[in-house]
Amino acid sequence: MDNNLTDAELRLEILRIVKENGTENQRSNPLPICEEYYKWVSKENESSPKKRKTIRKSNLSDNKE
Numbered sequence: 001m002d003n004n005l006t007d008a009e010l011r012l013e014i015l016r017i018v019k020e021n022g023t024e025n026q027r028s029n030p031l032p033i034c035e036e037y038y039k040w041v042s043k044e045n046e047s048s049p050k051k052r053k054t055i056r057k058s059n060l061s062d063n064k065e
Helices: 007-021 024-028 031-047
Strands: none
Touching: 007 024, 007 031
């Protein structure tokens, strides 16, 4: 099963997130911030096509040496 969103689905998901969690100003005019988020997400996808970074558990600890 392919878990990738289509372009339209991604845009709608971003809109939903902004409408649910944005500031009052963002909720009343969501398209500018949605476009910024879309560009950011799209740029991330272009720079790492279908690659995932592995985070090792040792990197997650708060141990200070």
